[in-house]
Each structure stands twice: as C-alpha cells, then as structure tokens.
Amino acid sequence: MTSNATSIVCAGCGFVVAPAEPYPFRCPNAIPGDDVDHVLVRELDPAHVGFPQGDEANPYVRYRELFHAYHFGLGHGMTDGGFVDLVESLDKAVAAVDGRSFLSTPFLRSDELSERLRFSSEGGVWVKDETGNVAGSHKARHLMGVMLLLLVAEQAGLAPDGERPLAIASCGNAALAAAVVARAADRSLRVFVPTWADPDIRARLDALGADVVVCRRTEGASGDPPYLALRTALEEGAIPFTVQGPDNGMAIEGGETIGYEMVSELARTDVGLDRLVVQVGGGALASSCIRAFEDAALLEARVKLPRIHAVQTLGRRTDGRSHLPGRHRGGPDIRARPPLGVHVAVGGGAPQHRHRHHRRRDLRLGGGRGRDAGHRRIAGVGLGRDRRRGRGHGPRHLGDPGRSHGGGRDGRPPGAGAGGRGGTRRAGGGAVHREQAPERTRRNATVRSFLGRDILSLKDFEREEFFHVFEVADHLAPHARDRRNGDLLREKTLVTAFYQPSTRTRLATEGAMHRLGGHVCGFSDAKMTRAGDFYQESIKDTVHMLEFYGDIIAMRHFQQGAPAEAARWASVPVINCGDGWGEHPTQVLTDLYTIWHEKGTLDGLTVLCVGDMRMRTMHSILYAMSQFDMEALIVCPPEMSLLPEFKSELDGRSVSYREVESVDKCIAEADVIYMEPVVQADYTKGRDERGGEVATTPEAYRVTRQLLRDKAKSDSIVLHSLPRMDELPVDVDDTHHARYWIEAYNGVVMRMAL
Ligand SMILES: [Zn+2]
Structure with missing residues (x-):
C-alpha cells in the first residue's frame, strides 16, 4: 500500500x-x-x-x-x-x-x-x-x-x-x-x-x-x-x-x-x-x-x-x-x-x-x-x-481572506512594482516607502538607472548595461513569443517621430509598445511633416509639441545628431531610431542580443562587418565592441571605408579591428557575419525614390551560399538588419547560418525592453 x-x-x-x-x-x-x-x-x-x-x-x-x-x-x-x-x-x-x-x-x-x-x-x-x-x-x-x-x-x-x-x-x-x-x-x-x-x-x-x-x-x-x-x-x-x-x-x-x-x-x-x-x-x-x-x-x-x-x-x-x-x-x-x-x-x-x-x-x-x-x-x-x-494578484493571508493587504496592488501590472512607484503600504507590520523598494536600490547600485534616460548612442553604454537590457528583454520575451499583449505600459504613449521611411524599426517599436499595452501615435508619412516643407520647423519647436503628445519619443531623422538635439529640448526620454549616418542603437542592441542568445557570449568572438562603414549600424556596433572582448574584420569598398576621425575614436576606445579587402579572405575567421548593403539609398535624404538601374554588389562584398559552405566556420551566423539588395542572396535564407529572421523577431523583444 x-x-x-x-x-x-x-x-x-x-x-x-x-x-x-x-x-x-x-x-x-x-x-x-x-x-x-x-x-x-x-x-x-x-x-x-x-x-x-x-x-x-x-x-x-x-x-x-x-x-x-x-x-x-x-x-x-x-x-x-x-x-x-x-x-x-x-x-x-x-x-x-x-x-x-x-x-x-x-x-x-x-x-x-x-x-x-x-x-x-x-x-x-x-x-x-x-x-x-x-x-x-x-x-x-x-x-x-x-x-x-x-x-x-x-x-x-x-x-x-x-x-x-x-x-x-x-x-x-x-x-x-x-x-x-x-x-x-x-x-x-x-x-x-x-x-x-x-x-x-x-x-x-x-x-x-x-x-x-x-x-x-x-x-x-x-x-x-x-x-x-x-x-x-x-x-x-x-x-x-x-x-x-x-x-x-x-x-x-x-x-x-x-x-x-x-x-x-x-x-x-x-x-x-x-x-x-x-x-x-x-x-x-x-x-x-x-x-x-x-x-x-x-x-x-x-x-x-x-x-x-x-x-x-x-x-x-x-x-x-x-x-x-x-x-x-x-x-x-x-x-x-x-x-x-x-x-x-x-x-x-x-x-x-x-x-x-x-x-x-x-x-x-x-x-x-x-x-x-x-x-x-x-x-x-x-x-x-x-x-x-489580465490583472495582478496582491499577496494576502491565506486562510484569512478577509484581511486585505497590498492596497493598490490589484490591477497593477506585473513588474510595475519594480519601478518603485506608488505610495506606501503595509509591509512587515509597518510602512515601507516604495520608492526605496529593495530591489531597485540594489539594481541602481550596480547598473545605472534607465528610468527617464535617453537612448541616443551606444558610445555611452557600459558593459553591464548591455547585459541589463538583455535580461529585461528575456523577461519580456514571453509577450512577443506568446503573441499576447500585456498592460505594463498601459498608461504610456509613445510618439514615433520618423522623418525617414522605415518598415522594421518603426513597426517593431510600435509593435513592442502595443505588446506592453501602451499607445502609439506618429506621423502617417514622413513627408507629411513640417520639417521638410515651407515652414522648415525646427527640432526644438517640434519636440516641444511632441512631448505633450506622449511619454517617450522614438525618433528617426535624416540629420545626424537630430535625436540628441531633440533630447536636449524634450522633457521626456528620446530613443534614437537611426540618425542619418550617425548611429542606430536599437538595431545594434537587437543584433548584440541575437548574437548573445545564439552564441551564448559576446566575448571572444570575431565579427566580420561587411558593407558601408559609414552606416549608422556599423558605427553603433563598433562602439559597442569596446565593451567586449570582440574583434572586428572590416570589409567594404574603398569609398565606404571607416572615416579617419572614426578610426581614431575606435583606437581611443581600444576597439580591435582589421581591414580586409574581401569577404572570402577572412570569412573563415568569423563567428558572426554582420552585413549591410553597399548599394543603397542615400540616408541623408528624406526619401530616395529608386530611379533607373541599380548597381550590383561587387563579389568582394557578397556573402553567398557557396562561400558559406566552402569557407565559413560551420557555426558562424549571418545577421542582416534588412532590407537587403543582392549582397545576401535569398538562397542563404535556408542555410543554418541565417539568423536574420530571428534577428527581426528579437527586434520587437528588444524594443519592448527599451
Ligand atoms: Zn516530462
């Protein structure tokens, strides 16, 4: 028995x-x-x-x-x-x-x-x-x-x-x-x-x-x-x-x-x-x-x-x-x-x-x-x-349901308490100031707070902060994975100020906000703003409007530094979603998060960067590399190489990089192949309509299925923020190297975290 x-x-x-x-x-x-x-x-x-x-x-x-x-x-x-x-x-x-x-x-x-x-x-x-x-x-x-x-x-x-x-x-x-x-x-x-x-x-x-x-x-x-x-x-x-x-x-x-x-x-x-x-x-x-x-x-x-x-x-x-x-x-x-x-x-x-x-x-x-x-x-x-x-459950005395505890907790979304808002409530028989909730104090002791902070550049990101953002992304990932919207940001509105066209960044950012139960408003068309028309409205004037429309501004702009300028004037946080040739921190955080998940680490990796080195993603990822034990292999057409002032900045940050003339000469060393087109639109324009013939990408800057099979490490991964041209043929999609669709999914998770 x-x-x-x-x-x-x-x-x-x-x-x-x-x-x-x-x-x-x-x-x-x-x-x-x-x-x-x-x-x-x-x-x-x-x-x-x-x-x-x-x-x-x-x-x-x-x-x-x-x-x-x-x-x-x-x-x-x-x-x-x-x-x-x-x-x-x-x-x-x-x-x-x-x-x-x-x-x-x-x-x-x-x-x-x-x-x-x-x-x-x-x-x-x-x-x-x-x-x-x-x-x-x-x-x-x-x-x-x-x-x-x-x-x-x-x-x-x-x-x-x-x-x-x-x-x-x-x-x-x-x-x-x-x-x-x-x-x-x-x-x-x-x-x-x-x-x-x-x-x-x-x-x-x-x-x-x-x-x-x-x-x-x-x-x-x-x-x-x-x-x-x-x-x-x-x-x-x-x-x-x-x-x-x-x-x-x-x-x-x-x-x-x-x-x-x-x-x-x-x-x-x-x-x-x-x-x-x-x-x-x-x-x-x-x-x-x-x-x-x-x-x-x-x-x-x-x-x-x-x-x-x-x-x-x-x-x-x-x-x-x-x-x-x-x-x-x-x-x-x-x-x-x-x-x-x-x-x-x-x-x-x-x-x-x-x-x-x-x-x-x-x-x-x-x-x-x-x-x-x-x-x-x-x-x-x-x-x-x-x-x-769809609602929180406050702690209560079991077996004594009549006693009420945690006033104000019900209806509070999960995790909201971690931000330490909301007055005081009973704890341990006495009042505890929630502003001093222990876990928040503890976090601040090691990682700078992200509360109210602008995300403009990865230059000012520290190593621990990358991991912190990754952890938050992991924590929120179930929302995206299970396709269910939560209510963490129910009372918040995101304003998307996109002065340039965008498919992924804008929709991933908006999608992330929706997943967290927040609201979104933004221009329906980049051309329909006052910035480029007769008024040439200044960023300062614009953000003074936008800050009343929402609690956070996600900005993409054709001028480098525009989001930083916006952040100077805005009373709400500004997230840079790409600024001209400047930086693209949210994309690169997504990319690093993808690499971290796929490879289990960021240290000890060799990253082959192929494409236009003047691109904002390349700037951001090279800045980020200063915080990890990573080596960059740079392959790009001569007219698109790293600018001298950027090189000296990288040297100053002890970023390890080597310039190589073609992909096939170094692909065997790469753990990660990070791509951008070399044939592309002019990112300093509001919109570049494609006219006439588009050039093809020279062989030295393409990553093909054959090249991956013959020369690449078998566990190397290919990332591309998309859209692509012919530098990454579609037949690479079904190789085991391709990670760009996961990268696109992670884009939503990462923007939720931010
Ligand atoms: Zn079992």
Whole structure:
C-alpha cells in the first residue's frame, strides 16, 4: 500500500510517476533537444496533510509529513518513529563528517541592511543565512532530501540492484555538499569536474572520499565535459546525486525545508513578507523557495505570499546552460564572463495556490531555450499568470481572506512594482516607502538607472548595461513569443517621430509598445511633416509639441545628431531610431542580443562587418565592441571605408579591428557575419525614390551560399538588419547560418525592453 499524500508528476509533460517507483528522479519522456522542461515535482494532497506545526530542531524531522520519502516509507511498512530514527541517525553521521548537523538556519532582520536601504523601523529586510548550513551552503539541504529517499527505498527493499554509485557534475558547493552527505551515508560518490576545478576543492573532495574524475573536452564534442560524463554515468546506472532539477526533481524537495522554515518563522512572529529575493545559480534554491511558499499556501499555513524576485550575478545567467540539451550545447566558455554585480532578473507576482496547476501548465509554453527549468519557472510566476488573467494578484493571508493587504496592488501590472512607484503600504507590520523598494536600490547600485534616460548612442553604454537590457528583454520575451499583449505600459504613449521611411524599426517599436499595452501615435508619412516643407520647423519647436503628445519619443531623422538635439529640448526620454549616418542603437542592441542568445557570449568572438562603414549600424556596433572582448574584420569598398576621425575614436576606445579587402579572405575567421548593403539609398535624404538601374554588389562584398559552405566556420551566423539588395542572396535564407529572421523577431523583444 502506498499513501496518496504525495505524488510525483512531471511539470513539463504531466507524466505521473508510478507510486512504487523508488527512484522518481528524471522524467522518462525527457529527450535531448526537447524544448519541454521535464522536471519531476512532488505534489501534496491537502486532504491528507497539513502544514506541520512541530518545533523539532531538525528540519527533515519537523517537516517530514511534507516529504515524499516519508509517505513512501509509511506506505512500505515504515513507522513514523522509524523515519525519525532514520533522519536522526543520518544527521548524526553528517555531523561526524562535517562538524555541523541540519538545524533551522537563522532568519532575522538585518538592521544594517534595512538602514542602508532606508526602511522604516517597522519594516525592513530579513536575511535567511544558509552559510552555517552543513557543508557551508544550501546545497546539502537538497541532497539530504535525496539521500533520505534513497535510504527509505532501500529499507523498503525496493532497490533491487543493490547499491548504485552516486554521481554529480560540479566543482563547487554542490560537490562538497554531495561528498559530505554521501560520506555520512557511507555511499560511494563520483564527482565529475572540469580541468579548471579549484585545486582546494578537489583536495577537500578527495579528503571526503569522493571519486573525483577530471573531464577534458574531446575534440569535436560539444557540451560541458563534466555534464556529459555525468550523463554517461547515469545511463550506466549511477544515481543522480545532483541539485539540478531536470536530472533529479527530488533535489528540490530537500531544499524546500529552507522555505518551510521561513514560513514557520513568519507565522510565529506574525511578520508579513512582501518580497522574497532569491539568488539564482542553477535555479534549485529559487524553485525550492517558491514551492515551499506554494505548499504552505496550499496547506493553508498562516502565511502571506511574497512577490518573488530571482536575482543573479550579472553575466552568470548562462550558468547551467551547457548542462542543457538543445541549441546552446557546447557554447563558449561561460567562465569568460566575469560576475559584474547583482541584477534583478524578474519582478514577479505572488504565486497563489489556486492557480498552481494552471501555472504549471503554462510553464510548458515557455520557450525552451538555454535555461534551466528552475529559472524559467520563476519567470512564469510573474508574467504568465498576471498576463493571462489580465490583472495582478496582491499577496494576502491565506486562510484569512478577509484581511486585505497590498492596497493598490490589484490591477497593477506585473513588474510595475519594480519601478518603485506608488505610495506606501503595509509591509512587515509597518510602512515601507516604495520608492526605496529593495530591489531597485540594489539594481541602481550596480547598473545605472534607465528610468527617464535617453537612448541616443551606444558610445555611452557600459558593459553591464548591455547585459541589463538583455535580461529585461528575456523577461519580456514571453509577450512577443506568446503573441499576447500585456498592460505594463498601459498608461504610456509613445510618439514615433520618423522623418525617414522605415518598415522594421518603426513597426517593431510600435509593435513592442502595443505588446506592453501602451499607445502609439506618429506621423502617417514622413513627408507629411513640417520639417521638410515651407515652414522648415525646427527640432526644438517640434519636440516641444511632441512631448505633450506622449511619454517617450522614438525618433528617426535624416540629420545626424537630430535625436540628441531633440533630447536636449524634450522633457521626456528620446530613443534614437537611426540618425542619418550617425548611429542606430536599437538595431545594434537587437543584433548584440541575437548574437548573445545564439552564441551564448559576446566575448571572444570575431565579427566580420561587411558593407558601408559609414552606416549608422556599423558605427553603433563598433562602439559597442569596446565593451567586449570582440574583434572586428572590416570589409567594404574603398569609398565606404571607416572615416579617419572614426578610426581614431575606435583606437581611443581600444576597439580591435582589421581591414580586409574581401569577404572570402577572412570569412573563415568569423563567428558572426554582420552585413549591410553597399548599394543603397542615400540616408541623408528624406526619401530616395529608386530611379533607373541599380548597381550590383561587387563579389568582394557578397556573402553567398557557396562561400558559406566552402569557407565559413560551420557555426558562424549571418545577421542582416534588412532590407537587403543582392549582397545576401535569398538562397542563404535556408542555410543554418541565417539568423536574420530571428534577428527581426528579437527586434520587437528588444524594443519592448527599451
Ligand atoms: Zn516530462
């Protein structure tokens, strides 16, 4: 007999694990390259369990009724006392190995942090400190949960093949935690590490008796070598002793004890948590915390559901990306991107238990690209539900629906809170000034605020700001992907002041505004303005009008510097959508975002720029390259080469570039082929009507299917902001190099972000 208090289901495909399965770790439907997040999750049946009210010191004893291992044990003849004995004896062994046993970790108000973030004495910031945990991090919590299930299954006689070795791919905290718990249970553990693993950690792993296997990259193989080795070991029968949800969904359960402790402490002290900020590495911790609060709500614990913010060290977003199947396999070395500070990735709404199943279903719709499940799941919390339902849900005391909290929150679009507007409201039993909401202060500490800022040139963009914009774009991408309009910018109007014709930039910008629920007004025809006619109306006069018509101006102009001139006079932000020969920052941000997504990094890349080097996109991308470890190969007709003053500016910014006479001489070196026509309209005119014959592009500046096949790197990508002439023949479209349609889609996402 098995208890039906818990069940294990795949959050991705809905697969239900047989109740007698002793190793419910990985969804059997998970196949490499699949875009579905197959993560097995433990569901609780509130008809059978309530939120534990005990106060035992060991969290696995205190919250045992929420563990699948517990109910699995009871279903196979184990007694409650037997389970407690099992936990306590394992914990004693852990203490003998590590010097620490599993105890509730501190969850306290940080007066210093609260003060620095200017909270009132009644509100503030509480910190859950996991550094004193077994093995020094939260990782051991996850693995203790997995180990308990293994031991219960063995005691139940359901582990027929005897002791299978444990395996993990890690060279940090997770490996240390795994080694401690495995040692305590007297189990053998193989740890797959990369060649660059920290020697100190390797020595500690050796001392703990782990079998450390150094994994080298084999020529031609793609993917993270330790992870590939782990996958092979698992196929040969090893047990995934990892904290990666897709490989072992049960790892999340053990980590949930951290969230349960917070729930208990909040209930005990009657503190309401407004927001929960969790740092994300692989996503297991954040998933655990979210699920813990969801469980508590489902079981009607006296807890207010916080908004959850997953934060991440900037530039570390792709941690775990190489652990994933699919297109990002074998991406570039993620260590090349240094951590640059903390960045708030997601401003989500509060999960609400009634919608939990809807939301889980929604998760499958999330585009399956390059992230671990935990991470994407979090994004689902914020956007998926609020957008679908068309309104926000304020946190409330579950089991006490009469009490109203978060006044003014309802109807607030997702993420709006992150901007810190709106007066004060109850938090932690006192008033918190929303202007000083913690995540905003934190962001400002590392990345300059974009609030009210003009986007005129990429010259003044710093490295962190590129990543910041990319993160925001990722966050908003589901709007574009799912073709659903949100209401984030419901109260805002964009004025498009396009003094030149444009298909993509204007429509992408307007489309982005519509996706976010904003309004758009603009000229219906570039020729129908007063700028070029009898009045020759000045930019200053024009923007003094436009600023009353909307909240932001997107300008394209035939004169270089016109948007900057507009920004001088406008009281609202101005976005440069292309100015004469000047710059085209929104296009190039789109291009860099595309490259970042496709190649996994911007550092270490060689970019072949073909076309007219006087073009605004070329200016912007070369400025941007100063912030990354990128090299440019410049190919252009002599009359279209880099102007001397621009060259000296690039030198001053230490941009690495080389001029080459033709594409075929250097295409073999390029990771990215970035194209513009060399035969084109005069961008300084309002409109250049095509008359007579148009010249053809000389062979030296064309990128053809044959050239790509014969000379280019097989993983090189071709970008073109379009429209094209004959420099990029249409038969390149169906090669695996072409990325310009993705680039066009990303154009909408990027403009949403801006
Ligand atoms: Zn599945």
